Amino acid sequence: MNISIFGLGYVGCVSLGCLAQNGHNVIGVDVSGLKVDQINLGQSTIVEKDIDLIIAEQHKAGRIRATQDIHDAVLSSEISIVAVGTPSTERGHLNLDYIFKVAEDIAEALKLKNEFHVIAIRSTVVPGTCEEFAQVISDRTGKIQDIDFAVVDNPEFLREGTAVADYYNPPLTLIGSRCAEATDKMKMLYEQLPAEIIVTDVKVAEVMKYVNNTFHALKISFANEIGNICSAMGIDSHEVMDIFCKDRQLNISPYYLKPGFAYGGSCLPKDLKGLQTLAHDLYVQAPVIQGIDKSNDIQKRRAVNLLDKYYGKKIAVLGLSFKAGTDDLRNSPAVELVETLIGRGFDIAIYDRNIHTAQLTGKNKEYIERRIPHLSNLLVEDLDGLIDDSDVIVISNNEQQFLSALEKVYDKVIIDMVRIDVPSMKDNNTYIGINWHKPKSAVYESQREAHFNYS
């Protein structure tokens, strides 16, 4: 394929060399004349293992060149990859000025082109950027998105220092696209790579780098804080983290990584508190660890806020224990939610088969009588009757019984804390997730507006 790459820094230079090595013809574009000259002399623009040799060989083979003539680059290629920088602004937003300058440049060139053209944003961008980029092109050329041209997101996952190795062995190839023709062309770019190609919504692809890199930063900071606490006690922190990483069921695994309601139960809050107190007593600062319960409190408040506007309605809470399949009410976020709502005068009834069974059999009796006597009176036995009788249904844990009971519900408000996915409510605006939205939520739009105004 014929490809142009805008931006010849770390990402652009590596893509240029590696795509050429995979047999494509690649034209680099950069505002820096020096970088353009370097490529045309067969030299790398960056210091990075193996890239010098690749650029030299591919230049010799005639598969790479560079130019500052944007028309030449766009008219000679079917895909333009955008790999310009997106540094932080003083306010912490990404500066997208270079991205939109490229949009304007490509638009000018596309005025002279009749064939379909794909623009792949490889830079890290804020969600909504591809849409904005496409709008710039439509406005300036009169061309129709997804017919005359398409803008897809194709984030880069390489790390400096191992960039070439990472390019050829990425964890996955991600394409955010709404246009089948563009998707097919993008897949052809990467078909030689061993990684799975995932095609997804454009905004999902755009947010992924933020999510990945934030998680990487969190992992490093968590390990450092554990190290600091262990060192203060003379414990070998590397031994601790090595063993930690051997647990692939709960620790290094997808487990606990689904957005939903707050954690609770008898172990997580207690042991977190224990470690926080230990760090405090050892005079070890551990802000990540110290902040975890604050984040959890925010999640509980978020649930209360979601319900606030249904004051005066009949509310059914399905699930009172901290997770499905248990009668354990200790530190259950659902108990806290119900208590807060009762305190505010809400009309509430609760269904929880496990608590009901526990009551009948005397299990957990002491806790129920001591801790939630006021909630016991709100427990009902008939789940279907409760659903029929309520205006608003809150699903607080993913007990599968709830799913079948809600199968035929179309006309209620459902507030789902765990994404149990009620099929009959799928396209209903009154099916509300605690932290998932349909793509164009009011919250998202206002954040995006703030970004584009202040970046």
Ligand SMILES: NC(=O)c1ccc[n+]([C@@H]2O[C@H](COP(=O)([O-])OP(=O)(O)OC[C@H]3O[C@@H](n4cnc5c(N)ncnc54)[C@H](O)[C@@H]3O)[C@@H](O)[C@H]2O)c1
């Ligand atoms: N460096 C990494 O390890 C890495 C990894 C993954 C993703 N990313 C992302 O990729 C993007 C690029 O990062 P980088 O490290 O390669 O940046 P970089 O600063 O090394 O290179 C950017 C290049 O873009 C050029 N440029 C700026 N405006 C231009 C324009 N209008 N037309 C043509 N060229 C232009 C600059 O001259 C520069 O050579 C960023 O969004 C970054 O966050 C970087």
